[in-house]
């Protein structure tokens with residue numbers, strides 16, 4: 456099986472977003488690849504990788520993954536339409552768990568969003584030296600077989616790692632989820648769960664700049680303080696210390712909630728349903744509290760949608776990719792002018808990848824969790 460072949464297919468399921476690794480017939484693809492490899496321009500002799508080693512049962516654990524160095528030769532010339540890349544930064548997204556659990560074969564490298572340098576290209580849109588972000592492998596070098604799904608990085612006057620978060624998929628998620636799905640109005644009260652995560656921090660800042668009253672929930676006192684002092688949230692609470700989430704919401708949003716930006720699901724959603732205002736909107740971005748459960752929790756207060764005429768709508772970021780240029784036009788100047796505060800949690804080296812990814816599901820990260828593969 457090819458550990459290197461990464462194919463991206465747009466997928467059309469409500470549970471997922473973005474693109475996934477296609478490992479449908481890796482042996483045949485590998486053979487075809489080897490046939491075309493004779494005149495390779497770049498060749499690497501080893502490739503450190505994070506491998507999906509043992510099936511995930513319940514929560515993701517570090518032991519489900521393994522860092523290995525493959526000594527199989529990897530050549531750049533892998534066939535028409537492909538690019539050969541050196542991976543620089545990898546994103547730890549909750550999405551990685553979906554890919555691992557449902558789309559990765561045991562023994563294959565983990566895949567997910569990352570930033571990479573093109574070492575060789577057999578695709579007309581890319582050339583050697585280009586920087587890209589998109590789905591790649593958790594390994595030093597990857598062959599991307601459908602590079603048209605990657606975005607070329609044109610603005611390099613910001614740290615490149617930002618394209619795993621603020622200027623990449625999570626940033627687009629916050630932007631599309633808030634401006635396109637939530638129908639915000641000035642002066643409204645916005646409540647965001649997982650507010651100190653990559654998406655939540657940005658939704659909060661977009662909402663604040665738009666003129667909303669912004670409240671967040673997160674899982675530690677340190678993060679609550681950061682939300683209020685560094686990221687401009689009007690109020691925040693630590694959901695792990697609140698015995699009564701309904702009471703916490705009534706304390707922080709006494710007039711009720713106009714927009715709930717849903718990142719966690721479960722008990723928080725139930726409590727929010729009791730606190731929505733008339734004609735409120737619930738933008739369902741994610742439900743991280745449910746991803747590791749074998750038996751998902753039920754929701755009890757949905758009747759409030761009727762009484763309060765609330766619109767609850769899920770969305771998937773890949774449906775909004777056409778807005779990426781507009782998003783950059785908005786956000787790049789905001790970064791330059793210091794209007795957006797951004798924070799990253801950096802893990803150095805592929806070896807630290809498994810722990811960093813597992814940490815996202817217990818809230819160990821503050822801001823975007825990034826794994827540095829190489830600073831070039």
Ligand SMILES: NC(=O)c1ccc[n+]([C@@H]2O[C@H](COP(=O)([O-])OP(=O)(O)OC[C@H]3O[C@@H](n4cnc5c(N)ncnc54)[C@H](OP(=O)(O)O)[C@@H]3O)[C@@H](O)[C@H]2O)c1
Nearest residue numbers: 549628649652653654673674741742743744771772816818
């Ligand atoms: N719809 C889409 O297209 C789309 C795209 C990207 C992301 N998403 C979703 O958006 C959400 C946020 O993603 P992100 O990239 O911001 O994540 P992130 O930066 O990785 O942060 C995730 C945070 O969620 C919190 N969390 C973890 N387990 C939790 C639990 N059991 N209960 C409550 N909070 C928990 C943790 O912070 P605390 O300290 O607060 O616990 C953690 O730091 C996720 O649900 C993700 O699946 C959806």
